[in-house]
Amino acid sequence: MNIYDIAKEAGVSISTVSRVLNNKPNVRIETRKRVEAVLKKSDYAPSSIARGLVSKSLDTVGILTIDIRVPHYAETAYILERELFKLGYNAILCNTGGKAENGIDYITTLMQTGVRGVVLIGSVFQNKYIETSLINSFSHIPFIVMNAQLSADNIYSVLLNQKHGMALCLDHLAEKGHTDILYVQDAETFSGTNKASAFIELSEKRGIADAAERLFKTKRGVEGGREVIDRILESKRKFSAIVFGDDNSAVGGMQRLQELHRRIPDDVAIIGWNNTKSSTLCVPYLTTVDNQNEMLGIISVKLLENILAGGKVSRSISIDSGLIVRDST
C-alpha cells in the first residue's frame, strides 16, 4: 500500500495525495476531503524511509550514554525519549560503555542512518581527539551535551550548576552547626571534577584554609564509599559532616560508619548527590542534591527543537540544583 494506491483509489495524482498528506495548500477542499476519506479507510502510513531519501534524514535522534543501567542516566534517557516522541522523533539508544572507539562507531552509524541530532548524556567522550573528529565530520547536525563541556559550532550544552548545589550543601550544613566538612569525589568526569573544585572554592570563600585537604577521592559505588571512610579515619582528620559526589558512595560510607558505631546524623552528617533510589533505600534516608534530571531533559529537547527549527538559541544553558533534606543531616 503506497501513495500510488491511494491516488488511484481517490482518482487523483500522487502529487495531490502528497499535498493532502503534508497539509500543503492548493488543494480544492472537496478534493482534499475525498483523499482524506481514502486515507482513513486504507490504514495507509507513508514510508519514513522514502521520505528520508528525499529529506536526507529520518525523524530520529541518537541518545548516547555510557551505560543506561546507571539510574541517573536511565532517568535522563527516559525523559529525553518521551519528549522526543511527543515531537515525532524516535530515540536511538547507544551505550558506549565509556569506550571512545564504541562512541565513534555509534556516531558513525547514527550519521549513516540520518539522525536529526544527537544528545550525549554526561561525559560520553573524554578526549579532545574525539571531540575534534565529531566537529569536523558531522558539523551538519547538532549535538546536545548534557552535563559535559565540549566546544564546536554544532555543539550545545545543557548543564546543571554544580557549584550552586555545593553551595546548598555547605549552607545547609553550616546552619546545622558543622564546620568540619569533608567532600568525597567518586568520579573524574566533568561533573565530578566540577563538584570537587566547587567544594574547594566555596570552602575557601568561607575561610577554610586547608580546603584541598578536605577532599578525598575514591572509586564509584557502595564499595568506594565504605573504603574511603577507613582512609578518612586513618588520616585522623576531624570531621562532623561528609558530602559525597554520589548517593551510592554516600550509602556505602554511611554503612561503614554505622558499623563503626557512629550515629547518623548525630555523630556524622551525610549528604549524597543525584537523588537516586538508593537515597531512600538506606536508613536513615539520605539528604541529597537533586540534579534536576527531568528539567535538564526537557530543556535539552526543547533546545534541539529550536535548533532544528532554525531559531536563535543559546549555546549553553545552565540550571540550578536543589537540595532534598532528609534524615541524614
Place this chain on the structure above:
Amino acid sequence: MNIYDIAKEAGVSISTVSRVLNNKPNVRIETRKRVEAVLKKSDYAPSSIARGLVSKSLDTVGILTIDIRVPHYAETAYILERELFKLGYNAILCNTGGKAENGIDYITTLMQTGVRGVVLIGSVFQNKYIETSLINSFSHIPFIVMNAQLSADNIYSVLLNQKHGMALCLDHLAEKGHTDILYVQDAETFSGTNKASAFIELSEKRGIADAAERLFKTKRGVEGGREVIDRILESKRKFSAIVFGDDNSAVGGMQRLQELHRRIPDDVAIIGWNNTKSSTLCVPYLTTVDNQNEMLGIISVKLLENILAGGKVSRSISIDSGLIVRDST
C-alpha cells in the same frame, strides 16, 4: 559523497562499487582493490536510508518497555542494545508508560520506519485487543516478548522459569529449617502472577494446606514492603520467612521489621527477587533470585537473529533462574 562519486573516482560503474561494498563475487580482484582504495580515502558510508528503500527496512530493532527507569528493565535494555549493535542493528527505545495507546503509537511508527523486529521487555501490553491488533497489522515482522505471554504466528517468547526460582527459594529456606513461609506479590504482571501461582503450587506440593492464605499482595516499591509487614503482623499469622516478588518491597519489609526490632535473619529470613542494586544497599545484604537478565537478553537477540536469517527456531524459550544467597537468610 555518494556511490556515483566513488564510481567516477575509481573509474568504474556504480554496480561495481555496489558489488565491492557488499562483498559480492564477480569483481576482478584488481578492480576490487582499486575501488576499495577510493572507498578508504573518501570516508564514504552508504546511506542506510537509500538501502532501506530497496530492502524496505532499516537495520533497526524496536525495544519496547514500560519504563526504562526501572533498573530491571534498564539492565535488559542494555544487553539487548549491546547485542543488537554487534549485529549491526540500532535500537529504538520506546517507553510506553504502561499505556496501551502509547504502545500502539510506538508500534505504528516503528513499522513506518521499517524496523526488522521488536523486542518487548516484560508485559508491555496487558490486553488481548492490542495483541490481536499487533498480529493482524504487522505479521511480517517478528516480535520477541520477554517474560510475558502472547501468542501469534510472529510472536516468540523468551522467559525465565519463575517456578524454578520459587523452588530454589523454598528449598533454601527448608534447608534453613523454615516451615512457615509467606510470599508477597507486588505486581499483577505476567511474571508477578506466575510467581504467586508457583508459590501456591509448590507449597501445596510440600504439604502446606493453607498455601493460598500465605500469599499477601501489596503495591510496588519500598513502601509496599513496609506496608505489607503491618498487615501480616495484624493477621497474626505465624511466619519465620518471607519471600518477596521484588527486591524493593523486600528491602521495605526488612526495614519495617527491623524498626519493630525483629532481627534479620535470626527472627525472620527474607528473600527478594531480581537481584537489583537495592539488594546490596541494605543491611543485611539480601538473598535474592537472579532473573538472568543478561542471559535472557542474549538469547532474545540470538533468537531474533535466527528468525531474520530464516532459520528454524522454537517459538518459546525458557531458562532457569538462580538463587544468590547473602545474609538475609
Place this chain on the structure above:
DNA sequence: TTGTAGGCGTTATCAG
C-alpha cells in the same frame, strides 16, 4: 567481469 537501466516510495519542480 563489467555496465546500463529500472525500481524502491516520497517530495519538489514545473507545466498545464
Place this chain on the structure above:
DNA sequence: CTGATAACGCCTACAA
C-alpha cells in the same frame, strides 16, 4: 488547483 516527471542513493536483474 492539478498532474507529469525528475530527483533522492542504492540494489539488482539483465545485457554486453
